[in-house]
Amino acid sequence: MRNLYAITALVLVIAMLGGLAGFIIMNKGGETAFASCSQSTIATGAGGIGGPFELVDETGATVTDADVITEPTLVYFGYTFCPDVCPLDAARNAEAVEVLETQGVQSTPVFISIDPERDTPEVLAEFTDIMHPKMLGLTGSAEQVKAASQAYKTFYRRQPGEDDYYLVDHSTFTYLVLPEHGFVDFFRRDATVEQIVETVACYAQAS
Numbered sequence: 001m002r003n004l005y006a007i008t009a010l011v012l013v014i015a016m017l018g019g020l021a022g023f024i025i026m027n028k029g030g031e032t033a034f035a036s037c038s039q040s041t042i043a044t045g046a047g048g049i050g051g052p053f054e055l056v057d058e059t060g061a062t063v064t065d066a067d068v069i070t071e072p073t074l075v076y077f078g079y080t081f082c083p084d085v086c087p088l089d090a091a092r093n094a095e096a097v098e099v100l101e102t103q104g105v106q107s108t109p110v111f112i113s114i115d116p117e118r119d120t121p122e123v124l125a126e127f128t129d130i131m132h133p134k135m136l137g138l139t140g141s142a143e144q145v146k147a148a149s150q151a152y153k154t155f156y157r158r159q160p161g162e163d164d165y166y167l168v169d170h171s172t173f174t175y176l177v178l179p180e181h182g183f184v185d186f187f188r189r190d191a192t193v194e195q196i197v198e199t200v201a202c203y204a205q206a207s
Helices: 002-026 085-102 121-131 142-151 193-206
Strands: 054-056 062-064 073-078 108-113 136-138 156-158 168-170 174-178 182-187
Touching (some): 108 142, 174 193
Parallel strands (some): 073 108
Antiparallel strands (some): 054 062, 156 168, 174 182
């Protein structure tokens, strides 16, 4: 049964991957100041990705996107109970932020939970503190999380499970968001720290 869940999740994520890439390409704009920065197959400034959100931070305070995105920001949707993918992606994003800082580029890693039932502010604080001092964990009500996920065109779905030991299928993109510009690019799971650093630094210098 677990293999069936895994296969279903893989198919859904692949579909989501193709759908997001297609959405961005269809919204492709003209040349921009960031045109030379993208390492993906998209054009920057694709409309319809990202936007306003209202969530709850690690202190329990309600925050908006304007409160959170004050410098180049790597936004990732995942959950702390994730057995493998989320910790690896979050650690990679944290390392990229660390390297960027040595180059004089300030950036913020943000981890938005798609499992608000278990990911309380306290749980997120413990998780993000391990990853990086600057990493910000965000949660919220089921409605708030769903709205943020829909804004970024992400996918997640809880799998059946006993008690608190369920898994959640989800997409695994990391979004680069700039203040005043919004979403400009995204990174797949196979993006390396070096690729992320190079891309973020380019956008930061061009903005």
